Amino acid sequence: MNSTTNLFRCLLGLIVSVGSIEARQVTFKDPLSPRIANYAISVKLDAEKKMISGKEKLTWRNTSKDAIRELQFHLYLNAFKNTETTFMKESGGRSRDIGMPEGGWGWIDVTSMRTADGENLTPRIEFIHPDDDNEKDQTVFRVPLTKPVLPGRTIEVDIEFRALLPRIFARTGYYQNYFFVSQWFPKIGVYESAGQRYATKGQWNCHQYHATGEFYADYGTYDVDMTVPKDYVVGATGVLQRVQDNSDGTKTVFHRAEDVHDFAWTASASFVDMTEQWRHVKIRVLMQPQRVHQAQRYFQAAKATLEYFDKHVGQYPYPNLTIVDPAYGGFGSGGMEYPTLITAGSFWGLGPELKFAELVTEHEFGHQYWYGMVGNNEFEEAWLDEGINSYYEVRIMNETYGDRTSVADLPGFQIGDLENSRMSYTSMRNPKICPVFTNSWEFKQGGYGNLVYQKAAIFMTTLDRLIGRAVMDTVMKTYFNRWKFKHPCSRDFIDVVNEIVPKYHGDRFGKDLNWFFDQVLYGTDVCDYELTRIRNIEIQKPIGVFDRNGKKVTAASRRDTTGSRLFESSVVASRLGEVKMPTSVLVHFDNGEEVWESWDGQSRWVEFKYRRPEKIVWAKVDPDTVLTIDINWMNNSCTTEPAGAPIWKYTVKFLFWLQNILQLAAMIG
Amino acid sequence: MNVVSIFTFALKRATAERRMLVLLYVINVIVAAVLALAFRSVLISGFGFTMATSELMQGLNFNTFQEFMLKHGAEVGVIFSQIGWYALLYIIINTLLAGGILATLREKETRFTVREFFAGCVTYFFRFFRLFLLFGILLILLAVIWMVVLGALFSAVTAGGSSEVPYIVWTVVTVILFFVPLMVLLVIADYAKVGTVLSNTHAMVRAAWRSAKFVFRNFLKVMSLQLLMLLVPIALFIIYVWLDLSIGMTTVTTILVMFVIQQIFILTRVWTRVFFFSGELELYSALQPRR
Numbered sequence: 002m003n004s005t006t007n008l009f010r011c012l013l014g015l016i017v018s019v020g021s022i023e024a025r026q027v028t029f030k031d032p033l034s035p036r037i038a039n040y041a042i043s044v045k046l047d048a049e050k051k052m053i054s055g056k057e058k059l060t061w062r063n064t065s066k067d068a069i070r071e072l073q074f075h076l077y078l079n080a081f082k083n084t085e086t087t088f089m090k091e092s093g094g095r096s097r098d099i100g101m102p103e104g105g106w107g108w109i110d111v112t113s114m115r116t117a118d119g120e121n122l123t124p125r126i127e128f129i130h131p132d133d134d135n136e137k138d139q140t141v142f143r144v145p146l147t148k149p150v151l152p153g154r155t156i157e158v159d160i161e162f163r164a165l166l167p168r169i170f171a172r173t174g175y176y177q178n179y180f181f182v183s184q185w186f187p188k189i190g191v192y193e194s195a196g197q198r199y200a201t202k203g204q205w206n207c208h209q210y211h212a213t214g215e216f217y218a219d220y221g222t223y224d225v226d227m228t229v230p231k232d233y234v235v236g237a238t239g240v241l242q243r244v245q246d247n248s249d250g251t252k253t254v255f256h257r258a259e260d261v262h263d264f265a266w267t268a269s270a271s272f273v274d275m276t277e278q279w280r281h282v283k284i285r286v287l288m289q290p291q292r293v294h295q296a297q298r299y300f301q302a303a304k305a306t307l308e309y310f311d312k313h314v315g316q317y318p319y320p321n322l323t324i325v326d327p328a329y330g331g332f333g334s335g336g337m338e339y340p341t342l343i344t345a346g347s348f349w350g351l352g353p354e355l356k357f358a359e360l361v362t363e364h365e366f367g368h369q370y371w372y373g374m375v376g377n378n379e380f381e382e383a384w385l386d387e388g389i390n391s392y393y394e395v396r397i398m399n400e401t402y403g404d405r406t407s408v409a410d411l412p413g414f415q416i417g418d419l420e421n422s423r424m425s426y427t428s429m430r431n432p433k434i435c436p437v438f439t440n441s442w443e444f445k446q447g448g449y450g451n452l453v454y455q456k457a458a459i460f461m462t463t464l465d466r467l468i469g470r471a472v473m474d475t476v477m478k479t480y481f482n483r484w485k486f487k488h489p490c491s492r493d494f495i496d497v498v499n500e501i502v503p504k505y506h507g508d509r510f511g512k513d514l515n516w517f518f519d520q521v522l523y524g525t526d527v528c529d530y531e532l533t534r535i536r537n538i539e540i541q542k543p544i545g546v547f548d549r550n551g552k553k554v555t556a557a558s559r560r561d562t563t564g565s566r567l568f569e570s571s572v573v574a575s576r577l578g579e580v581k582m583p584t585s586v587l588v589h590f591d592n593g594e595e596v597w598e599s600w601d602g603q604s605r606w607v608e609f610k611y612r613r614p615e616k617i618v619w620a621k622v623d624p625d626t627v628l629t630i631d632i633n634w635m636n637n638s639c640t641t642e643p644a645g646a647p648i649w650k651y652t653v654k655f656l657f658w659l660q661n662i663l664q665l666a667a668m669i670g
Numbered sequence: 671m672n673v674v675s676i677f678t679f680a681l682k683r684a685t686a687e688r689r690m691l692v693l694l695y696v697i698n699v700i701v702a703a704v705l706a707l708a709f710r711s712v713l714i715s716g717f718g719f720t721m722a723t724s725e726l727m728q729g730l731n732f733n734t735f736q737e738f739m740l741k742h743g744a745e746v747g748v749i750f751s752q753i754g755w756y757a758l759l760y761i762i763i764n765t766l767l768a769g770g771i772l773a774t775l776r777e778k779e780t781r782f783t784v785r786e787f788f789a790g791c792v793t794y795f796f797r798f799f800r801l802f803l804l805f806g807i808l809l810i811l812l813a814v815i816w817m818v819v820l821g822a823l824f825s826a827v828t829a830g831g832s833s834e835v836p837y838i839v840w841t842v843v844t845v846i847l848f849f850v851p852l853m854v855l856l857v858i859a860d861y862a863k864v865g866t867v868l869s870n871t872h873a874m875v876r877a878a879w880r881s882a883k884f885v886f887r888n889f890l891k892v893m894s895l896q897l898l899m900l901l902v903p904i905a906l907f908i909i910y911v912w913l914d915l916s917i918g919m920t921t922v923t924t925i926l927v928m929f930v931i932q933q934i935f936i937l938t939r940v941w942t943r944v945f946f947f948s949g950e951l952e953l954y955s956a957l958q959p960r961r
Binding site: 177178271289290291328329330348349350405412413414415416417420423424427428619621633634635636637638639640641643644646647648649650651652653654655656657659660661662663664666667668669670 | 768
């Protein structure tokens with residue numbers, strides 16, 4: 002190689018690099034996040050072999066005060082490697098009721114790992130198992146460094162990897178020509194300094210891939226180019242920079258994402274690419290061809306959700322959002338969130354009466370806030386994203402599609418999202434199985450979804466109704482603004498509640514609301530208030546012999562000749578569960594008058610007594626259904642005059658359908 | 671007689687047997703009411719004095735329904751598990767009643783009496799019961815064969831699909847392909863009863879065989895009449911659904927109104943059974959003169 006050639010190559014390299022810098026669009030002039038973990042990845046998809054191979058340059062900044070002597074990485078795809086991985090053992094090869102297809106294994110190998118100085122780290126890679134004793138699990142590795150990364154300094158690591166994608170059943174993989182590629186590249190863990198979240202000393206937080214629970218990573222930038230067959234449509238996290246056609250029948254799609262903590266992409270020859278605009282956000286929907294007619298449902302749900310979050314929480318700063326409609330056979334990738342890209346789910350012929358497409362779009366978009374921008378540790382405190390997000394899901398779904406119809410609106414059968422959430426929690430065989438505040442992988446006896454998503458959603462709704470919507474919105478806005486692009490923990494959220502609520506309510510709820518979270522987040526007890534008894538006793542004139550003015554007077558009749566009647570009435574409300582919440586009791590008299598009684602809910606029972614000419618007709622504890630966390634609403638009311646009509650209504654309906662069934666059977670006789 | 675005139679005749683004939691219709695309707699009500707009243711008891715004890723029931727007036731309030739089922743699902747389950755046994759009992763009762771219905775319809779000039787009706791029931795019960803067993807076995811065989819054949823066909827067509835559309839289309843096709851032979855089998859069973867009454871045979875296998883031959887030899891006419899008669903209950907059902915959606919059951923008055931409409935609908939379903947027998951009897955008599 003002569004010097005002219007070298008000079009030419011240098012110039013060409015300079016032109017190319019300058020060109021690529023110019024071509025790269027910067028999304029945010031000022032970074033929104035600390036940008037600790039920054040990646041530049043080139044990945045090539047072999048659509049025939051279902052393999053990917055990639056080169057990754059990681060630039061990691063040590064923001065702690067510690068000298069970092071080792072790095073820890075996730076290799077999530079190894080969760081699908083064999084039956085011995087922690088994920089496969091925990092899940093039994095099933096995820097969200099979808100079984101692993103036969104032979105659909107997946108794996109990832111790091112073929113080379115070097116520092117920018119050229120130090121070969123590959124031989125030092127050592128798999129570790131921070132969460133269990135499973136030595137066969139290869140989803141986390143550590144690599145010791147000869148030169149520590151000093152505080153404030155940066156390390157660059159060049160990694161080469163290749164991976165076989167699994168058949169889709171849990172988030173990632175392929176089905177025919179549909180590829181959904183997530184949790185796919187060697188990804189550095191989070192180094193938590195002493196004092197950050199629960200860390201008492203500086204340490205890596207790098208968990209294995211588990212059957213329940215999700216992920217945790219630092220914010221940064223991602224420059225990713227994906228080489229795929231030319232006829233494939235690609236969707237990915239971040240903003241499309243350019244597309245380059247290659248001579249080998251492939252194309253390379255360049256994306257850049259800023260201030261995100263993950264990168265996912267999808268490619269398929271079948272996608273129908275559709276876009277609409279909402280203010281500054283370009284919404285792109287990648288639809289399966291047979292379901293194009295359902296795309297509007299995604300667009301409408303996404304716009305309604307963007308609008309709602311913008312108004313009630315804060316601005317969505319990214320310029321785009323991609324919604325992926327999973328392929329038939331690839332439903333396991335549906336209903337998942339990644340920064341600026343979500344997977345939803347629809348089904349041909351399924352009408353808008355069943356709002357699954359809307360619900361999943363709303364939920365996964367909500368994660369752009371709770372997971373995406375507010376980056377809690379999903380492994381350890383999943384309620385902070387799933388629970389809070391499910392609470393917003395209930396709010397948005399019910400306000401957009403109706404309290405009673407936001408999940409299903411069929412003739413004679415309707416369900417709202419709050420009802421759906423309550424059902425999931427209240428129908429648990431043992432709602433005391435585990436506190437919501439539990440590591441995701443430690444829900445060994447089940448209940449992860451019921452508690453982390455639904456119980457959290459309904460206790461957040463209870464909090465909302467206790468402190469009022471306006472105060473709740475202030476709490477959530479404060480929490481969002483304070484913790485966006487950071488890693489908060491449960492304590493940080495509670496601290497915000499304790500800071501805001503007394504400003505508006507004084508000491509109405511005590512000096513803080515720790516008592517609330519101690520019960521519903523850290524505790525396992527259930528809340529159940531009951532209206533136990535109504536009693537109306539007419540006060541009658543005494544009879545017998547009485548001394549009056551020195552004489553014996555006999556009164557024989559209990560009847561009051563004046564015609565006036567007086568009742569000694571009472572209502573007893575009880576606390577059947579261990580959870581104590583302030584509540585009220587509404588008492589309704591037969592003249593239509595109503596009396597509201599306050600009850601701090603502390604004692605086992607409380608009795609309210611009245612001496613009035615009217616009888617009590619009915620009474621309700623928690624009449625405004627503030628306590629959505631109450632596991633039984635049916636026992637919250639009691640009446641002295643039970644309505645017979647509803648009973649007759651369902652008896653008559655039952656009789657009619659039974660008669661029909663009998664007549665149908667008569668055809669055989 | 672052509673199919674349309676037989677259809678018209680059957681309409682009139684079935685409607686003319688008012689006393690028999692009332693009798694059949696009362697039997698239906700009595701059988702169903704036993705379980706319906708048990709269901710009512712569960713509702714009363716389950717809901718007790720709660721006001722949550724008022725939520726059920728405007729529709730099926732999911733919270734109330736779900737909480738009721740959580741507490742009393744076991745009792746409701748017991749009631750629902752009885753429906754199968756009730757259906758079996760009702761099939762046997764109808765095996766008995768079919769003899770009475772056909773004997774009554776056969777005697778066009780004779781006035782209906784309960785005594786003669788039940789005499790007809792008793793006369794044919796054991797013969798019809800044997801037919802029931804025979805066709806029951808055939809029905810199970812048909813179901814098994816069809817499920818194996820259609821299951822294999824379904825798997826072959828939908829395996830490795832790239833879209834859910836073929837899956838849904840083939841599900842519908844499979845159901846239709848199951849119901850067509852089922853309907854033919856039930857029609858043969860009906861004509862076997864009709865043939866038994868008209869020819870007073872005791873050989874039930876032969877009656878079934880003769881009925882099958884009759885149905886297949888006159889397939890077009892038999893199925894035309896069957897489909898034409900089927901339009902009547904379908905039309906009645908559509909009218910009922912329209913009334914149900916229009917009126918609803920949200921007040922005491924509408925509950926009462928709908929109860930009356932529902933019972934009229936059940937009466938029409940009882941009438942439909944008589945109507946079908948009447949048409950089948952007439953067609954059989956016209957195409958296969960009595961020996």
